[in-house]
Amino acid sequence: xxxxxxxxxxxxxxxxxxxxxxxxxRASAAEPLAAMDIAAIRATDSAFATAMGAGDAAGAAAIxxxxxxxxxxxxxxxxxxxxxxxxxxxxxxxxxxTIAVSADAIEGRxxxxxxxxxxxxxGTPRAAGTPPLREDxxxxxxxxxQPDGTWRYAVDMWSPNGPPAAPK
Numbered sequence: 001x002x003x004x005x006x007x008x009x010x011x012x013x014x015x016x017x018x019x020x021x022x023x024x025x026r027a028s029a030a031e032p033l034a035a036m037d038i039a040a041i042r043a044t045d046s047a048f049a050t051a052m053g054a055g056d057a058a059g060a061a062a063i064x065x066x067x068x069x070x071x072x073x074x075x076x077x078x079x080x081x082x083x084x085x086x087x088x089x090x091x092x093x094x095x096x097x098t099i100a101v102s103a104d105a106i107e108g109r110x111x112x113x114x115x116x117x118x119x120x121x122x123g124t125p126r127a128a129g130t131p132p133l134r135e136d137x138x139x140x141x142x143x144x145x146q147p148d149g150t151w152r153y154a155v156d157m158w159s160p161n162g163p164p165a166a167p168k
Contacts, residue, residue: 033108037151041106041115041143044151049099055092061085064153065144071157094130095123101139111145112154119158135160 033041044063051059061084064070070078070087078087091097103117116139123133139158143151 031109033106033113036149037108037113037145038106040145040149041113041151042103044143044153045101045103045115045141048153049101052088052092052097052099055096057085057089057092060088064156068153069155071155073159094126095133096126097124098122108143113143113145113151115139115141115143137161 048060048063051057051063061081064081064084066081067079068081068084070084072078072087078084099119099121101117101119103115105114105116107114118136118138121133121135121137123135125132137158137160139156141153141157142155144154145151
């Protein structure tokens with residue numbers, strides 16, 4: 001049941017350093033992302049992971065665009081920030097989560113970027129009878145730069161590398 005949410009949730013999280021990425025200046029929409037954009041995208045992932053760890057569904061959902069799409073494994077797409085918040089709240093109602101996310105690549109042009117990487121999710125049940133979760137997987141995020149320079153998720157997709165395992 002909860003395997004389908006298998007949150008890397010949204011995948012994302014306390015980002016660690018990544019392999020080399022392009023970091024030229026932001027002179028035009030056709031040029032690769034600047035270092036400050038890559039740092040801002042990492043900050044977006046960190047803010048998401050922090051909100052999830054705090055059990056803050058509204059805070060996690062605020063990191064998505066109003067018309068964002070979440071594409072969870074083995075589940076129907078979730079469209080729009082309000083529906084995404086409900087989706088996250090359902091998962092956080094069942095589990096206290098810890099997510100570690102690492103972007104392996106961040107690329108983009110202008111106000112559009114993608115991050116590809118891997119995650120580890122641990123879910124501690126909030127109620128007796130709910131099994132604990134541990135999941136390793138991969139993710140792909142599409143992000144849009146906002147007028148204030150922050151980045152928000154437009155599309156978020158993740159999948160586990162295998163069936164959830166019992167925590168160690």
